[in-house]
Amino acid sequence: MTDIRRTVLWVVFTFSLLLLWDAWQRHNGRPSMFGGAVATSAAPASAPPNHPATHPAAGPGASVAPAPTAPVAGDIVTIETDRVRAQFDTLGGSLVQVELLGHADDSAERAPMKVLERSRHYAAQTGLVEVAGAPNHTTALRLVSTERKLAEGAQQLNLRFESEPQGGLKLVKTYTLERGSYAIKVRHEVQNVSETALQPRLYLQLQRDGSKFDGGVAQSFGAATFTGPAIYHDKIKYTKVEFGDLDKKAFDGERQAQDGWVAMAQHFFVSAWLRETAGPREFFARRIAPGLYTVGMLVPLNQIAPGATAVADDVLFVGPQEEKNLAQLAHGFDLVKDYGWFHILAKPLFWLLDQIHKMVGNWGWAIVLLVVLLKIAFYGLNASAYKSMAKMKKVNPRIMELRERLKDNPQQMQQEMMRLYKEEKVNPLGSCLPMLLQIPFFIALYWVLLSSVEMRHAPWLGWITDLSAKDPWYVLPALMTASSLLQVWLQPAPPDPMQAKLMWIMPLMFSFMFFFFPAGLVLYWLVNNLLSIAQQWMINKQLGVTH
Template sequence: MPSASASGAAATPGGTLPPTATSAPSQRIEVRTDVFRLVFDSAGGTLVQGELVLHTDFEHHDEKFTLLDDSPNRVYVAQSGLIGGDFPNHKTPMTLLPGPLSLSDGDSTLAVRFESADVGGVKLRKTYTLTRGSYAIDVKQEVINEGGSPVSPQLYLQLVRDGNKPPGESSFYSTFTGPAVYTEAKKYQKVDFKKIEENKVDIEKQATNGYVAMVQHYFATAWVLPDGVQRELFMRKVDSNLYAVGMITPLGTLAPGASKTIDATFYAGPQEEKKLEALSPGLELVKDYGWLTILAKPLYWLLDKLHGFLGNWGWSIVALVLLLKAAFYWLNAKAYSSMAKMKAINPKIMAMRDRLKDKPQEMQKEMMRIYREEKVNPMGGCFPIVIQIPFFISLYWVLLSSVEMRGAPWILWIHDLSAPDPYFILPLLMTLTSLLQTALNPAPPDPMQAKLMWIMPLAFSVMFFFFPSGLVLYWITNNILSIAQQWIINTRMGVPPQFNLPKFK
């Protein structure tokens, strides 16, 4: 694990950062708003700690969630500065200009200003403007040529962090942690730390739009420049287990006495889809639904609308699954009708198998004859269900990715839909409903298949003991509705529901 000092040695493209005097001790400055507790380092005016006061820590719920950090155990910082000469960079001592450091009641914004001394004839002034209720910080970088000759500096904006998984991240479900970039040309591109290590990064290098980001479960940071501003995008390994993603924009030639201002936005907060969409095109994609985004986004939209009506995320999950089951009612009806027919002819199939158990080819022909005469398609119960699988996988990713579930209560003992059930009641109910559903299905003629039908739901259920409660609730609801529909269809078809218990002899 890199130490805190490692982040101060980060290099940027366009040449190694020039050596800068660091003998003066840096100062840590704390800034507070209604959503942030931020810590800036006077070395470079760098943001070295970001605490989200409206979110609690994964492991210690009495503590606030820390997204950015620069400590002996963790490095995750936002840096900016100038390259192209011996200019102010993220290691240059800067002076905090006078002004308030906390957002007062009645104020909507808070401006925090840093200014460097003249370095290489250039002075850099940074202004961080924080807005009430917002995780987006406006960052104005003013570059002033105070020397006697023209200069051509470039501004870099970068995020530097270690390659470790975030504290409290569960190993039972896979979520992405690492850098990402977005451009109109190649859209959203995320890159594993391992690929940076192996120098296998293939991203858009030049653009006039988009952003760079560091992504983890539920939260993200991003640097955003205005559209039309030329920038070079980069990802690189900085040090042992330390990685950077960023962009460089040329400022052009500044004559003596001239200045240039670049406005950027720095985001550090939860992956709230609607707010990210409003901030920058494509920024909502840091909430990664994978290859099923085209289905997941409308499902999230519907879930959000249901929450607006019901006011409880748990009941919204139940309502969404109910709507999905209603939408697929006729497909499910066809599947369960096919299963009911299979169950009706199952005694005839089993008797035939016993009679011809030593004649496999004749057994196969006889089985096909029975299916043909009874007008039963053995795959008829599978196809309608297969069509629905992408929708339920998409819903899985919606629930797993949505920060709104974090700390959201449902009923009674479920105080956090993003955390596992502390008493394992929901996973046990999920296991029981899965086994009940298996028992209602017709037993496969093949004994090995019949055993697998019981082993698979049991093995699958084990994982759910460690899954977020919201995911388990969605699966239980789906199971219960499936059992109810299957029971009704079997009864209507004159095939009394019966339980096919496992035989492991």
């Protein structure tokens, strides 16, 4: 029974850390142990920055926005608000780069974080289809507004592009950037300048290379949150589409819906087209060139009579995954914050962490206090587990004596051990269930700390200036390793010498990973270990267990 209890504990412990290891592998571009392809690392230099998306329903030869044979290079227009510095290309009036002024990248210069980025062919594009020759994201547009910077005291800034009549249609595209917001209002006005009624469709798409970037530079270590296209509507809810899957075939899930949005998600940040009004739309996601992908939606416009104008209003969000803000923009939009398998537990844990942070004003101390609260909540379960461990440690010398004396008679040895457990009122499996019940909560907290942009570049104390980066002096990982070894010392030693050695070796092996994990995650594990050690020591002392 002792071996069974210990085996169960090691299986649980090993599986939990195996999940972390697998996430680490996927984040570094290596295949998952559970299957799944690795995304292409980057778009090739030959990939054109305005490569058209292919229509998802019209067959392989059709195009949503056929590019001219020799596209004319557009002019770059830069505007700035209190939140963003944005670059627009007059070729299509596309948003081709966004720098978040309140979020630095991870370079030594701490330049503003780029989400949309010209050098990576990452852009937000729109245009018209279903009418031959209609303006699209490869059409040269004329800039008709003069504002370049949000004026002091002003609440919004407008940027307006107009096309020449093409295919009987004139397209006017207006971006409205507001103070204090990462959400950009985008209005499309489609005027019919022909003599016949026309009914085009508007496409809204995000184009991006397949690289996985975290904070502005590719990361060498760390666990993986999702990077890639995402589609949401009521029929399929939130659906992530892996780049590797798009290398094999275009998105073939439910494409028709009356609501929903599309996004390009990455660690901490997201871009998304959010349609405010209900109505029919068709979703698509596909690879459009080696290492280059697109996700978007097609929206039918009402039939436009000659001389009439159709208007479509949408929201383009480019910014950090701040959960409370995302939830206010669109139904289900907060789901882009990747909590892995434990979303239902992670959301309330983040809410609690956020409330603690409002009181203490420091995310590091908020993590410490949250772990303390969880330990208090599970105090009874832990006490039961640690009492079982303490009793096992107390009778362990007698167990080892039995095993040595009766090693040639296994049946009698098991009978004597069961008698001893009964006399001492020891349950060899008593420490397993309490630990099993707590594991989902602590893994959920792990994902909260991993996914929350609030931790990014957030200081704790002294040398820890960024809770989302590894400890530069490796102090926290070293303390965590020491605490893990102390926990082993407090537990009953296995009678089997090989198992005893493994109990000391395993913490050292897994602690190696923590030297490269973000400081916030290591802090969480360290505090949890220290509180567990304190409780185990107290219980051992109460029961008179010596070491």
